[in-house]
Amino acid sequence: MIYLHLFLSYLKIGFFGFGGGYAMLSLIQNEIVVQRGWLTNEQLADIIAISQITPGPIAINSATYVGYSVTGTVWGSVIATFSVCLPALTIMLLATKFYLKLRSNKYLIGAMSFMRPMMIGMILAAALMLLNPATFIDFKSWIIFAGVFIAAVRKVNPILLIFLSACMGLLLY
Amino acid sequence: MKKYLSIFWSFIKIGTFTFGGGYAMIPIIEREIIDKKKWIAKDEFLDLLTLAQAAPGPISLNTSVFVGYRVAGYWGAIAAILGVIIPSFVIILAIAVYLDDFRSNRYVNAAFKGMRPAVVALITTPIIGLVRGMGVWKILAAIAAAFIVSLLGVSPIYFIIAGAVVGLLYAHFNKKGLPPNLSEEAAEELPMQIELQDSADIEAEREALGTIRPTRVGNRKNETARVKSATGEAEKSGGRQTAGRRSHRKPDKKRGGGV
Numbered sequence: 001m002i003y004l005h006l007f008l009s010y011l012k013i014g015f016f017g018f019g020g021g022y023a024m025l026s027l028i029q030n031e032i033v034v035q036r037g038w039l040t041n042e043q044l045a046d047i048i049a050i051s052q053i054t055p056g057p058i059a060i061n062s063a064t065y066v067g068y069s070v071t072g073t074v075w076g077s078v079i080a081t082f083s084v085c086l087p088a089l090t091i092m093l094l095a096t097k098f099y100l101k102l103r104s105n106k107y108l109i110g111a112m113s114f115m116r117p118m119m120i121g122m123i124l125a126a127a128l129m130l131l132n133p134a135t136f137i138d139f140k141s142w143i144i145f146a147g148v149f150i151a152a153v154r155k156v157n158p159i160l161l162i163f164l165s166a167c168m169g170l171l172l173y
Numbered sequence: 174m175k176k177y178l179s180i181f182w183s184f185i186k187i188g189t190f191t192f193g194g195g196y197a198m199i200p201i202i203e204r205e206i207i208d209k210k211k212w213i214a215k216d217e218f219l220d221l222l223t224l225a226q227a228a229p230g231p232i233s234l235n236t237s238v239f240v241g242y243r244v245a246g247y248w249g250a251i252a253a254i255l256g257v258i259i260p261s262f263v264i265i266l267a268i269a270v271y272l273d274d275f276r277s278n279r280y281v282n283a284a285f286k287g288m289r290p291a292v293v294a295l296i297t298t299p300i301i302g303l304v305r306g307m308g309v310w311k312i313l314a315a316i317a318a319a320f321i322v323s324l325l326g327v328s329p330i331y332f333i334i335a336g337a338v339v340g341l342l343y344a345h346f347n348k349k350g351l352p353p354n355l356s357e358e359a360a361e362e363l364p365m366q367i368e369l370q371d372s373a374d375i376e377a378e379r380e381a382l383g384t385i386r387p388t389r390v391g392n393r394k395n396e397t398a399r400v401k402s403a404t405g406e407a408e409k410s411g412g413r414q415t416a417g418r419r420s421h422r423k424p425d426k427k428r429g430g431g432v
Binding site: 012014019024042046049053054055057058060064065069084087088096099102108111112115116117119126127131142149152153158161162165166167169170172 | 344
């Protein structure tokens, strides 16, 4: 049963996860943290941090992690990862076949142009949901946040920033 | 069979070195698939990349599917997707198995306390680039959606569907004002300005071929002038009127190109 839930949840995430990476986060959060309760916001933030310093997209990383931690077996990981990839695989195969027609289809262009603000809203939603007392424990958290924010705006490598903030954590806590 | 293995191996390499999502993958794919193996033409790659962004799912997965498919059909796509997944799958599985033991460790715990606010900052930063050039109403809609989803716990799916429905209605009833194709549209709002290492070369190549197409980079001054002078001709040959406008874009929206 849990395998079926994993399959359906990650199929949903794969199917509605428009905009890639960060835009999928709030969807993952809603499905995994709010609705299923498989992870806490804190754990999700940890997985995102791990995703930043390991290769691979966040959606896949979270699927592999959640699949294992929910079922305690490798099969949970396999099923969650497979189901998050399934929509991407099928939809992209069709899209590649018909791409010349698709790219000038007015309905697709119209739908995309109004979905984009929603994707951006979902990135903001993910940030807002992670902005809670579990992740921001005191003023030092805010200092790290401000420092990383400024550095990231100036295009400092995110992997470096995650390592630096881990060092800050070791020094401060 | 040899070809599938070759695709699989290439994407294992790509999957291993892609840190931080789809955009970081593009320069690596470019080197491995376009320059080294010459499996797909750069032009085609850029066109399909737009579709990879429009389709649901992680961009790096979508990208590997279309490259694999173009090179060796359905099984090529499957070989590519497996290759890109396996490195991250193995690493995360290893972490998942051992993380709970490590988490109780004082130092690991402290490191995570430092990383959590950093993660929130890294998520927030791209928003600044994404909203630039977007209409006020769209920005307000995005903010409203963000608060409803984060505070009330409403599923983002409803907002994605609502956006799609409004867009379809708009496309149906609006006679003009939509860009001529998806690449143009994507260039408006998404951070498509991917810095290709030798974009000047492609530009030269395109000119030699007589097909004038604005690049997605368009951040060099001389290029701006060149694209501008070509705009008239481009319009005659069937649209892409945004060449001039797009060439003014600054390189500030590129993401991941330098990783």
